[in-house]
Amino acid sequence: MALAFTTMRFLIPANAVAQDEKVSTAAGRDNKAAAAATAVEETNIRDEEPPVIFSFNEFFLPKTLRIDYLLAGDSKSEVAYFVQMKEEPHWGGPRKNLIDPFGFGTYRYSVNDSASNTLLFRRGFSTLFQEWKGTEEAKTIRRSWPMTAVMPYPKRVIRFTIERRSYETNEFELLFERFVNPADYFISRTKVTRYKTDTLRFSGDPGNHVDIAFLAEGYTPQEMEKFRADAGRIASYFLSVDPYSSFDSAFNFYAVESPSEESGVTIPGNDIYVNTNIHSSFYTFDMDRYLTSSDTKSMYDIAANAPYDLLFVLVNSKRYGGGGFYNHYGQGTVDHELSEIVAIHEFGHEFAGLADEYYTAQVTYSDFYNLKFEPWEPNITTNVNFESKWKNMISQETPIPTPREEQYKGVTGMFEGGGYLAKGIYSPVMDCRMKSNEAPGFCPACSEAIRRMILFYTDK
DSSP, rough: OOOOOOEEEEEEEOOOOOOOOSSSSSTTTOOHHHHHOOOOOOOOOOOOEEEEEHHHHHEEEEEEEEEEEEEEEEEEEEEEEEEEEEEEEEOSOOOHHHHOSOOOHHHHHHHEEEETEEEEEEEEOOOHHHHHHTTGGGGGGEEEEEEEEEEEEEEEEEEEEEEOOOOTTOOOEEEEEEEEEEOTSSOOOOOOOOOEEEEEEEOGGGGGGGGEEEESSSSGGGGHHHHHHHHHHHHHHHTTTGGGGGGGGEEEEEEEEOOOOOSOOOBGGGBOOOOOOSBBSSSSTTTTTTBOOOOHHHHHHTOOOOOOOOOHHHHOOOOEEEETTTTTEEEESSSSOOOOOOHHHHHHHHHHOOOOOOSSOOOOOOOOOOOOOOOSSSOOOOOGGGGTTTTTGGGTTSSSSSSOGGEEEEOOOOEEEEEEEEEEESSSSSOOOOOSSSSSSSHHHHHHHHHHHEEEHTTT
């Protein structure tokens, strides 16, 4: 589909630039030196320096530069390894809001103009690797996880950096740096492997709409009619739920028909192994309901058929489960009675950076949050900097902290329990879509985070 791109002028913080450092690990670094050498942003704090004005067309082309890399290490160390670069035909993201203003994510990647050091693009994100680092296995072996960064294709030489938020300081520390010349002949320009892509809903220019690409996983070529129906059903459900329903004209949905050799999904605990195109599997970290894939390369290869902002993998299975990671990917099964609810929960992680609000269910990782700091997720708090969260949504009559008592059911407050912990982390309501399948919907804090993200992706 041919798209018309216009020149837009917009603002970015003048001092929002990453400082020069060499490739390093996050482990064992001198925190004082890191603080002096690295630009640090506190969670949810916007830069207030005078902005620099530039246009999308001055620095970028309307297609994608994709950088594949590995995150590797163990419970104590971490490093990023470069894999490859690719040019892809579409850029579905905003052309005005290029710099993430939210401060969300355990990681972030940035693009600076090499000549001026001006920050041109930034995205926060989260990973499965960070969860694995909290498992018992990570104390005994090292592993690596494939990762992908996507950005509009630069016209000039850029400095690309990856940073990780330190558990000990809550500051971003440099993991990786590479200068990229857009004319480099080692940037792969091979044609995208073509899959039939159906436009389920088209509301307008991908540059100012939220573009979601559903990818088929565990569907054989003979099951593509079912996939299209499943994708249409999930898309319709998303737009039926508040606050998405208030912005239904802001979304484009695509269904990419990526067939698998076999139908279904791998379930190691049941001795079921299925040959699928994205290699999804239940029993992630030996948790029976946790459905993920480490094959993000295949995901992004498939998604390149559409001008996407976010990709969501639909898994052809009746089993309960899913997974989602901020600005990375989300997935869920399609044929369980709760599949639609699970999908919108996992999409909440992926799209708006929402945390899990439950605190009694089984998880296999520990020490996920350092309670000395305010978590970056918008719907939980340690009460370290509650003013930056939903405190202004709480009435004067509601006590803080708020008891989990019947009289406060449906009331916005600060209820202890959330983020996998019964003590030390607080959530906005007694029940929410990010806590349980029984909740009537998203709480006010989650809804506001989703609303803000929709406005960001639609260049508002």
